[in-house]
Amino acid sequence: MHVRRYDGAMEDRGRRRIPEATVARLPVYLRCLVEVADGKIATVSSERLAEMAGVNAAKVRKDLSYLGSYGTRGVGYDVEYLLYQISRELGLTQDWPVVIVGLGNLGHALANYNGFSARGFRVVALVDADPGKVGTKIGDLAVRPLEDLDEIATSDRPAIGIIATPAQAAQDVADRLVAAGVTSILNFAPVVLSVPDGVSLRKVDLSIELQILSFYQQRHAGRSGDGAEQLAKI
Amino acid sequence: MHVRRYDGAMEDRGRRRIPEATVARLPVYLRCLVEVADGKIATVSSERLAEMAGVNAAKVRKDLSYLGSYGTRGVGYDVEYLLYQISRELGLTQDWPVVIVGLGNLGHALANYNGFSARGFRVVALVDADPGKVGTKIGDLAVRPLEDLDEIATSDRPAIGIIATPAQAAQDVADRLVAAGVTSILNFAPVVLSVPDGVSLRKVDLSIELQILSFYQQRHAGRSGDGAEQLAKI
DNA sequence: GCATGTGAATAGATTCACAGCG
């Protein structure tokens, strides 16, 4: 896969500060690059990448420049090489054990989602507080009780926890995840969580997204599409 | 529910330009206010609201000031009144018909999600391209074929479309939704969509979120939690 | 010649700090 390896020197390994907004776009570029690579194309310009990613070319160049000078003037970027550099920067060259807590409709859907394994995320445990769910199998994992979190922490060292519980349960679950050594949390519960410094927290919130759409829908109900366009940040 | 009504005058109805970042936080404040209201508390300070929303007080005040001067100096904000003003600003005092396209694991979970009806979003139709799924019932809606979109547009006038299809199908579905007059789209498919000006588009992307977490996880693996903290933006 | 890489310019968001007012 990765052709050129980073050639020794000038590697200050993580000592460039990459803006948050850029970090949020790297996964998008990565996906575009995979698509380009599938088309057996060896080189891609910032212009082309920008078009695919739905941003402008200057932004692509600036973003990529934070990673290093990985392009060739007059030519573009080597697809495989850039693919590798972005993967590495995002930490996707190692694999991250994931634990999913809460196996209602959404948790179920997540547990069955295939996109995980694809890029280094491996679901190692499923947890639910409901005794009625404990023991049932989803794929080839059995659902375990909340109390097993510490044990799971010891045996599987999950780095990432996904919370798909009802809102009321979410903060307690977050606390338990943190206590079990999880340092990254993705929260689907419609509630603001607080976690200690040193723990990364991101959220995905359907009802917030709908309400944002509602705002722009009512504003220029139909007209001039500024504002709500694009963006994930989030 | 809403106590004081807006008292005539000084209402320039939507002629303040509210920053995108502020719009994205209004739903969070709304949720916090609901919680405060449930506790039978009549008044709330920016400080308290900030704590609940996980932001700082200056930001809350600045955000709310874009809506108007709805607070009382030395006192705080009237909970019910602010609740109503934010709801109105977000367009939640009217109801928005929603169509869900794609009823795999995730689409199913969304179709069964109860949070919709709560705040003015009403699922009026379910659509899937797979003939095997067409006709099956989810809740009390039957799944209809893609070709029915125009008919649905005429009868139900959906304003918002949710795309929960596989990546390959998503752009085609988006085009059809737009053609059917849908002007707000929430995309769950892992692909960059393009829509014409005047159509709002937001995305929710699990694998991007995980990759962002992976970045910070690998960086200060554990240490100093800047960067990935909070935020939805998206 | 042509597309990258990047300083400089601009736009947008956050935070500070305090005047203003109930």
Next chain:
DNA sequence: CGCTGTGAATCTATTCACATGC
């Protein structure tokens, strides 16, 4: 006196425009 509302200061992100170098 206490808390809002807001200009001014700061920080972050985007875009421009062009020198740079393959």
